[in-house]
Amino acid sequence: MVAKDGVYGDRVALERFTSLYLVSNTPKGRGVFAGRDIPSGTIIDICAVLVLDPVENVEHIEKTSLYHYTYNWPMANPAGKPTKTQAVVFGLGSMFNHSTEDQNVGWKRDLKHELVTYSALRDIREGEELCISYGDHLTFVDADAPAQAGWTERPEDVLAGIELD
Template identity: 60%
Template sequence: MSAVKKDTLPLTRSAHLVLVSDTPKGRGVFAQQNIDAHTVIETCPVLVLDPVENTEHIEHTTLYHYTYNWPMKTANGSVITTQAVVFGLGSMFNHSHDQNVGWERNVEKQVVTYKTLRSVSAGEELCISYGSHLTFKDVSAPPEEIEEPHEMLSKIQLD
């Protein structure tokens, strides 16, 4: 008997990704081979954090710097923002103003899917945009830069 239910979502990971530990930005995800534009390179399940636990505990840990903003419906139907831990390589993508990977959040299925925005060359780091509210120094930004980086949409049109 099969334990697979109708409501399943395939998890995807490109076989052509590697995690490098010693980059100027810390750990980073790199392409081992050329990857075509609009290729799904990773689908990651997430763990949505309880807003109270997030505020009282997670915000005071290193883990908080690896979480994504995540919308959550409350009991009265309003939507608040909490955090989600993205499993897989999702929390390992570094930021770049010249991002080559976009991400799409599926709130209902609690996954994030990452796709290349353009063709990526072997050896190139795969980077996303963290949006305009960075809580750290962006080592990829030119020193004289004053403007905030481009706002990353939670849903990107990649087709």
């Protein structure tokens, strides 16, 4: 059987860069760091996701801290029209911190296989924190951005409230 992009029929090859570590006490909280240099384009992790039922998400998940770790996930509703729900990303996907200016990890959704693939956007040096962009809607003060006068936290400004493609 010939593999195309790591897909073998109904089987998908999972990969993870092996030299990573988690640090619990960074200025941003927990963070993932490179244990050795990572060349640009290297797959960091391929993470399975759990796609949440839209009703279950609104009635239950949005009321918990788990909601702040979910990603927008497009799906077709019974009428065949596009809609969105949330997905819980397993693996390292929910551990990457945000950086506005210096993200070094990009990601791509695979809707068919319910996966997210994270890859190095540039060469990453040993000891460097791996960061993605959460977009413009944050539930926290961005540690990388200049101080913003009048910034207030709003419930709708959450990681789960942005399109992540």
